[in-house]
Amino acid sequence: MESRDLFAxxxxxxxxxxxVEPYGRICYWSDGAEKLLGFxxxxxxxxxxxxxxxxxxxxxxxxxDQDCHILCHARTKGPTAAYDxxxxxxxxxxxxxxxxxxxxHVSSGPSPLVVHLMRSIEERKKIETLxxxxxxxxxxxxxxxxxxxIAQGHSQEPRTELTPREITVLRALADGxxxxxxxxxxSISGATVRNHVQRLLRKLKSHTRLEAVMCAAREGLI
Numbered sequence: 775m776e777s778r779d780l781f782a783x784x785x786x787x788x789x790x791x792x793x794v795e796p797y798g799r800i801c802y803w804s805d806g807a808e809k810l811l812g813f814x815x816x817x818x819x820x821x822x823x824x825x826x827x828x829x830x831x832x833x834x835x836x837x838x839d840q841d842c843h844i845l846c847h848a849r850t851k852g853p854t855a856a857y858d859x860x861x862x863x864x865x866x867x868x869x870x871x872x873x874x875x876x877x878x879h880v881s882s883g884p885s886p887l888v889v890h891l892m893r894s895i896e897e898r899k900k901i902e903t904l905x906x907x908x909x910x911x912x913x914x915x916x917x918x919x920x921x922x923x924i925a926q927g928h929s930q931e932p933r934t935e936l937t938p939r940e941i942t943v944l945r946a947l948a949d950g951x952x953x954x955x956x957x958x959x960x961s962i963s964g965a966t967v968r969n970h971v972q973r974l975l976r977k978l979k980s981h982t983r984l985e986a987v988m989c990a991a992r993e994g995l996i
């Protein structure tokens with residue numbers, strides 16, 4: 775496939791997209807990428823992706839650099855799992871995006887191209903932050919440290935029996951993940967995730983996901 779045909783396909787995609795040559799030079803920047811991050815094509819093209827995206831992870835560690843391990847992995851082993859990135863924007867603020875990587879071999883020019891597909895997860899991150907704040911508050915009210923809430927408590931046996939898969943789903947809910955994200959994480963269908971959630975709500979006698987997370991925290995289940 776020619777690179778121009780590949781880029782035409784990504785122009786139709788719902789996600790923001792940009793592509794880099796094997797060692798990081800941006801060779802494609804979609805309208806969606808400009809809308810999401812604010813950088814114009816002229817600002818982004820021919821720059822190293824690390825200099826534009828300047829991405830950091832959840833723990834505040836730098837992900838994007840000149841020796842990007844994600845690019846290295848893509849060149850040698852293929853696509854990586856989707857990951858969250860706190861990316862720079864043209865306004866100087868940062869925006870949380872979830873990023874997928876596609877490795878594309880083209881018939882002309884440098885190959886392979888490493889295509890990044892990005893979508894905003896600002897709302898999800900707000901939910902995660904709120905959930906963590908709630909867990910800390912629950913810890914203050916119960917006299918337990920937040921880490922003690924997230925880890926299984928030792929002072930009493932949990933009152934509710936959950937399966938290992940239900941606990942995994944519950945922890946994903948505590949992280950603010952959506953049904954679709956949990957399904958992708960566990961390689962199951964959205965319907966199966968919803969079934970797990972419904973069983974969790976019944977077992978924890980809760981009406982909402984957030985209520986279930988708070989109940990599980992009080993019982994030391996997560």
